[in-house]
Structures are given as structure tokens and as C-alpha cells.
Amino acid sequence: MKRTTSRWARIAALFFMACAVGACGLPRSGPGKKEIFSGSVMKEGDAFVVSVNDRVTRATSVTPVLGFSSDFLNAGQVGSDTIRSGDTLALTIWENVDDGLLADQGNSATLLEEVQVDGSGFIFVPYAGRIKASGNTPERLRQIITEKLDAQTPDPQVLVTRAAGDGATVSVMGGITKQGVYPISRPTRTLSAMIALAGGVTVPTEIAQITVSRGSQTSKIWFDDLHTDPRLDIALRGGDRILVEEDKRAFSVLGATGTQNRVRFETQTLSAIEALAQVGGLNSNLADPTGVFVFRNEPEAVARAVLGRSDIIGDQRFVYVLDLTEPNGMFEARDFAIRDDDTLYVTEAPFVSWQKTLSAITGTLNPLANYSTLVN
Template sequence: MNIQKSRWALGLAILAVAATVSACGLPRVGPNKREIFAGSVQNQGDAFIVSVNSRVTRATSIFPTLGFSRSFLNAGVLGPDTIRPGDTLGLTIYENVEDGLLVPEGAPATTLEEVQVDGAGFIFVPYAGRIRAAGNSPEAVRRLIADRLGSQTPDPQVLVRRLAGDGATVSVVGGVGGQGVYPIERPTRTLSAMLARAGGLAIPQDVAQITVSRGGQNGKIWFEDLYSHPRYDIALRDGDKILVEQDERSFTALGATGAQQLVPFDRQTISAIEAIALVGGLSSVLADPTGVFVFRNEPEEIAEQVLGRTDLTGAQRMVYVLDLTRPNGMFEARDFAIRDGDTVYVTEAPYVQWQKTLSALTGFTGAAGGLASAGQ
């Protein structure tokens, strides 16, 4: 009688576990392939599900376009001797008379140190008056001063030196060794030279972006392109603002992978196979290599190219499917580009859920059997 009751108790326990599993489900990393496909437009869902092939890869290989406009590229290098408002000049004046206008008696010359060019571009020289300095070279300013003094003292000789001033400066901020405001001088007239002057990069150069703001216009390039394309080493202008920052793009990895996390881009382009590798690859005990999905909100024009349609409006929810077991599946994954905001999801293999179900059933069966034995 006790044996029969124990068997009945074991049977009831198994039925209870099966019912619980059916009603509540088992732990898992996310939806399976069947559930994802159920959300397709063909099944009255709101996402287009597309198998990746070479045509899809070409249509979706869109990356941020970085570069400088023509106005940045065509700006010539500033002359090293061009004087600007705010610059500081040093003047030395020689006179060929014993009792000169400016030269003290018994001295060969007089020196006027740190004569600053005012905001209007002028300097003041005693007996010569206001002299236009901005836009001229030191040689041109020398001639202007000599001509003005020449009417009052015979054959004056003038030397003009351009000192380091604060008239032509740029600001450098962000991921550099030394943020600050730097003058444009002979060694720092181009973008690369100014970055070196600011201590170089303090962030990984593979993901460093440089933005230059000038007169309401912005231009942005990859740091690596600065050396790969010499034309991007633009000439600087007074007031330029240089921002060095790390690429902010990222994608999310979920499902049966080595890690589930938000992953920042560590290079300019990342393929689907590289994205999987960055999170430790596919889980050898969980992953279904036929169910690698990339979820993305695709701009209207790209979605129309992918789907071969012209009647779409606005961004579309797209789910790209990669089957790594196909003969060319690895090549397709290697060529398919991951973009900012993508979600890479790997489904569990079908047998994993079956295994979990068996484990749950056998676990509860063992527990029920133990209870039944205890009751004998």
C-alpha cells in the first residue's frame, strides 16, 4: 500500500513539475529563433527580417563621413611674419645725429620693448604717430616708421622684431596631453604641429576624432586620417577651436555569447564576426550558430535598398540574420558591418531548452522519489 502511494506521489510530482515548466517557462538568455521570426512583418509584426547576403552587405555598409570642407582645405598657411592685432613688437631706432628725437645723447639707439598691436591693428611710435601694423610684415612696418621719422630726423634706421604675442591663438581641448590656448607660431601653423605642441593624444589613436571649429563651421576627421591623408593637415587660423575626443559609438551584445554587455567601438569599422569576437565569441555550450541576429533601426533610404521597395516612410525596424553554418556564412559575417546602436543577439541552441527541461524534471523527480522513500 505504501509503495503504491509513493508511486502516486512521484507521478503527481512529475506532472506538477511539467505543468510548472509549461506555464512559467525555464530561464533563458532571450527569445528563440521561432519567436523572433514571429515578430516579422509577414506575421503581422513590425520588423523586417532579412537574411544577410552580399547585396545586403553592400547596401548596409554605411559609415560616418568625416572630413574637412573645401574652405578648410584651401586655407593657406599663415605667413610667419604677418602681424595681427594682439601681437607684440620690439622696436630699435638708430639716429645719425647727436641730439636725436628718440635716441638719448651719447647712445647709438633707443629700444622700445613690447609695443602691443591694438585691437584696430595699430601701434603708436613717438614722433611717428599711429602706424598700421596688422596685416603687414615687420619689414613693411619698418619702412612705414622710417618714412614717418625721416621727415624729422635725417636717415633714421629702424629694426622691427615680431615677438610671441597673443593675437593669433587657437584653443586645444579634450583628449590631449596639455589642454590650453596656444599661439600660432612658426612651428605650429598646421593642425598636426599644434596637436604635438599640446602634448599629443591622451586617448587611443585608433578611435580618436578631431573637430576643428572656425567661424561657425565645423570639420571632423579621424586622427589616423591626419597622417594617411596629408591634405587634412590644414592650416590654422586665429580663433580656431580644436576638440580631440574618443569615438562614442557602441553596440550591445546579448544572448549566448561569452559576455553580454555594451561594447564601445575600438576601431573605425567593426564587422559582425569581430563584434562576436569582442565579447568572447559564441558560447560553446549554449549558442546556436544558425541564429545570429543584428537588430537595427535602418534609415528609410537604406531599408528601401535592402528590401527593393520604394514605398517605405521613415526609419524601419530591421533584423538581419546570419547563419554561420552556411558555406559562406563566415564570410558574410566577416563582411557585414556593425553600426552605432546595433544589438547583436545570439540565440540558444534548441537542445539547451530541452536539456533545461530534463534537468528540471529529473531534479524534481529525484526529490519526489526521496520523499516517497521516506514515507515507506
């Protein structure tokens, strides 16, 4: 009888020890569903916990809109032969006399090479003086110089040629094959032509962005839109700066997924199901498909639309709930848009918690059982 009582005492001790182990905090990848729901404003938290449906999907489908301002779109193409400050000109002047003003003895032609247009747009021509060159075509400048010289030498003939200079260049930088400074010439007066001259983009075209800076103005577009919308192939201006770079948007993924990391967008738009696929999907040994959560700060306008309330003031914390086991759960996840700085979190299945508890209990019982055997 005494031996039976002792055995039951050992069993009771083991039971209470197992309970203590189960009550301890077991290792896990993050909070459970119950803990997340307790953060709702309806309970003890400060976040709105919202189940995703068609209405919520429409209200939150906010994607970055990129495009050029009207100043860029309405700018006409610069004439390919318009002279600008910084350009270099070559002047050839023929005089219809043996002893001309400019030509050497025995020569009828005078060549003035590399005549630089100064910052004010002027050039200097001997006997013609200081002449305004910028804004004129080579033909018009030829006429002006001829008129100036005609009063001093009979029937002068003038030829003006222009080479692109510092005043007619564009800098191309970033994810481009050949970064550099390129002249605006007849074939490269538009954005797409200039990018082609620089060898094209080196980043994935679907997430490539083009930023054009002109003076104090800056606008950005998607590279793909440049080819689908002809209006975006804007005319360039001297001094424009073109930057090609990869989309910098990213989301964080945590919990029972194929990876836990900060992940860059691989497409212009990204749905929840695509985001899961991008990180290897749900971990089939750990994940609870009823507990897929998206954490986000929503601006006031979106928060009002999601909640159907007009008393919301300022940005709000939201937790969106996706249940992939519902009849439309996969469709909802396919349509729900992930945005920049979102946190995608997948909870562990209840079975995993039980399994961890049992493993902890088993690990506790084994040494005790060995000790009991030694005692016996």
C-alpha cells in the same frame, strides 16, 4: 492490485507535475528564434527580419565619413611673419643726430619694448602716431614707421621684431599629451605640426578623431587619415580650437556570448564577426550559431535598398539574421558591418532549453521521490 494502482497514480501525479514545471517560464538570457521571427511585419510585429547575404551587406555598409569642409581645405598657410592683433612687437629706432626726437641725451638708439597690437590692429609710435600694424610683415611696418619719422628726424633707421601673441595662438585639448594654448609660428602653421608640438595624441590612434573649430565652423577627421591624406593637414588660423578624442561609437551585446555589455568600437570599421570576437565569441555551452541577430533602426534610403522597395517612408526597424553554420555564414558575418547603437544578440541553442527543463523536472522529482520513499 490496489498497491499497483496507487503506484501508477503517483507516477501520473509526478508526470503532470513535471509537465507543469516544463510549462513554466524557465530562466533564459532572452527571446528565442521563434519569438524574434514572430516580430516580423509579415506576422504580428513591426520589424523587417532579413537574412544577411551579399546584397544586404553591400546595402548596409554605411560607415561614418569624416573630413574637412572646403573652407578648411582651401585656406592657405598664414605667413609666419604676418602681424596680427594681439601680437607683441619690439621697435628699435636709430636717429642720425646727437639730440634726437626719441633718444636720451648721448644715445642714438631708442628701444620700445612690448608694443602691443590692439584689437583694431594698430600700434602707437611717438612722433609717428597711430599706425596700422596687423596684416603687414615686420619689414613693411618698418618702412611705414621710417616714412612717418623721416619728416621729423633725418635718416631714421628702424628695426621691427615680432613675437607671437594672443592673436596668433591655437588651443589644443582632449586626448593630447600637453593640453594648452600654443602660438602659430613658422614650424607650427599646420595641424599635424601643432599636434606634434603638443606632444601627440594619448588615445589609440586607430580610433582617435580630431575636431577643428574655427569661428562657427567645425569639421572632424580620423587621426590616421591625417597622415595618409596630405590635403587634410590644413593650415591653421589664430583662434582655432583643436580637440582630440576617442571614437564614441558603441554597440550592445546580449544573449549567449562571452559578455553582456555596451562595448566601444576598437576600430574605425567593425564587422559582426569582429564584434563577436571583441566580446569573447559565442558561449560554447549556450549559443545557437544559427541564431545571431543584429537589431537596428535603418534610415529610409538604406531600408529601401535592403528591401528593394520604393514605398518605404521614414526610418524602419530591422532585424538582420546571421547563420554561422551556413557554407558562407562566416564570410557573411565577416563582411556585415556593425554600426553605432546596434544590438548584437545571440539566442540559446534548443538543447539548452531542454537541459533547463530536465533540470527543473529532476529537481522537482527528487523531493517527491524522497517523500514517496517515506510514505512507503
